[in-house]
Amino acid sequence: MDFFKKETRTALEAIEYAQWIAHAPMVFQATRVLRDSGILQSIQDSGRKGLTLEEVVEKVNLPHYGVRVLLESGLGVGVVLIDDEYKYTLSKTGHFILNDQMTRVNMDFVQDVCYKGLFNLEDSIKNEKPEGLKVFGNWKTVYEALAHLPEFAQKSWFGFDHFYSDDAFPLVLPLVFKNKPKKLLDIGGNTGKWSIACAKFDKDVHITIVDLPGQVTMAQANIEKHGLSDRLSFHGTNILDETQKLPKGYDAVWMSQFLDCFSEKEIISILERCHEALNDDGFVFIMEPFWDRQRFEAAAFSLQQTSLYFTTIANGNSQMYHSEVFLKCVRAAGFEVVEQIDQIGVSQSLLTCRKK
Numbered sequence: 001m002d003f004f005k006k007e008t009r010t011a012l013e014a015i016e017y018a019q020w021i022a023h024a025p026m027v028f029q030a031t032r033v034l035r036d037s038g039i040l041q042s043i044q045d046s047g048r049k050g051l052t053l054e055e056v057v058e059k060v061n062l063p064h065y066g067v068r069v070l071l072e073s074g075l076g077v078g079v080v081l082i083d084d085e086y087k088y089t090l091s092k093t094g095h096f097i098l099n100d101q102m103t104r105v106n107m108d109f110v111q112d113v114c115y116k117g118l119f120n121l122e123d124s125i126k127n128e129k130p131e132g133l134k135v136f137g138n139w140k141t142v143y144e145a146l147a148h149l150p151e152f153a154q155k156s157w158f159g160f161d162h163f164y165s166d167d168a169f170p171l172v173l174p175l176v177f178k179n180k181p182k183k184l185l186d187i188g189g190n191t192g193k194w195s196i197a198c199a200k201f202d203k204d205v206h207i208t209i210v211d212l213p214g215q216v217t218m219a220q221a222n223i224e225k226h227g228l229s230d231r232l233s234f235h236g237t238n239i240l241d242e243t244q245k246l247p248k249g250y251d252a253v254w255m256s257q258f259l260d261c262f263s264e265k266e267i268i269s270i271l272e273r274c275h276e277a278l279n280d281d282g283f284v285f286i287m288e289p290f291w292d293r294q295r296f297e298a299a300a301f302s303l304q305q306t307s308l309y310f311t312t313i314a315n316g317n318s319q320m321y322h323s324e325v326f327l328k329c330v331r332a333a334g335f336e337v338v339e340q341i342d343q344i345g346v347s348q349s350l351l352t353c354r355k356k
């Protein structure tokens with residue numbers, strides 16, 4: 001990885017960029033409102049011709065003053081352009097804000113799950129607790145809160161979670177099933193998407209989904225809908241309770257975007273229990289987006305910023321890890337990594353581990 005090693009800006013660029021950071025909440029909110037109010041859409045619909053301020057006002061039915069300040073902010077942000085006849089058109093960045101699914105998923109997640117709570121980042125760091133989660137209620141972690149979050153926040157949380165794992169699932173299925181595991185443990189199985197994909201991929205496999213009791217109920221309902229209940233079992237537990245053992249006798253343990261929900265000490269403890277759950281010749285498969293294993297700097301940037309969601313909203317002690325920090329935990333729990341494949345789907349790496 002060659003990012004983040006050298007200064008890349010001139011002094012003028014750096015002071016300009018510092019203003020971007022100073023105004024980041026305005027940049028974010030104005031752009032989001034431009035997107036959600038239909039202003040960007042109406043400008044896109046006008047094509048190369050563009051629209052004047054008055055024409056935009058007419059199309060979106062919002063006050064003239066409000067549309068003007070939003071569009072002027074949008075010029076500075078670079079989501080719209082203006083020509084000599086005062087007609088607004090969409091810039092390339094505006095195009096991605098409006099049409100790119102990843103950008104939309106990230107923006108919805110930041111707005112609906114993180115934005116208000118992020119005001120408590122400083123306290124979260126000092127207290128090692130997700131102090132921002134209190135905007136949703138009195139929960140210790142977001143995972144216990146998930147089934148009870150307001151619908152808009154749930155939708156954006158799942159949209160974000162699924163976006164980053166869904167496209168990787170079909171790519172890694174053949175790798176996980178190379179040795180034909182008969183019994184697979186899916187820890188942090190969430191809505192059951194991975195387990196459903198496994199059950200469809202291999203007609204002989206039996207899968208146990210481990211998750212918090214509230215989440216397991218959601219997964220169970222999903223599995224029933226797919227008519228796969230005969231090959232899927234459920235184990236509702238709080239994995240942080242070290243007195244609760246995992247069921248044993250598995251050929252494969254799967255954890256996707258799961259261990260990043262925990263601190264290094266907790267990761268080691270969970271992996272030690274995976275060690276007990278796994279047959280001696282079995283494999284643990286870990287799919288994680290490591291920020292240092294990305295092809296694009298923007299992907300590393302997104303993961304580094306997502307860590308602050310874990311700090312302020314999720315549980316106050318976890319993050320999107322640098323792979324070296326994570327691999328140390330894997331080794332400390334008695335595993336060796338036999339294969340690491342990076343750049344799967346949008347941002348994932350797959351670690352295949354066996355007992356040392």
Ligand SMILES: C[S@@+](CC[C@H](N)C(=O)[O-])C[C@H]1O[C@@H](n2cnc3c(N)ncnc32)[C@H](O)[C@@H]1O
Binds near residue numbers: 143146189191215
């Ligand atoms: C980020 S999601 C990943 C879901 C899925 N594996 C994927 O790749 O999309 C993390 C999952 O871990 C579960 N989880 C978090 N903390 C847990 C805990 N203490 N015990 C059991 N499951 C937990 C959450 O309920 C959630 O389903």
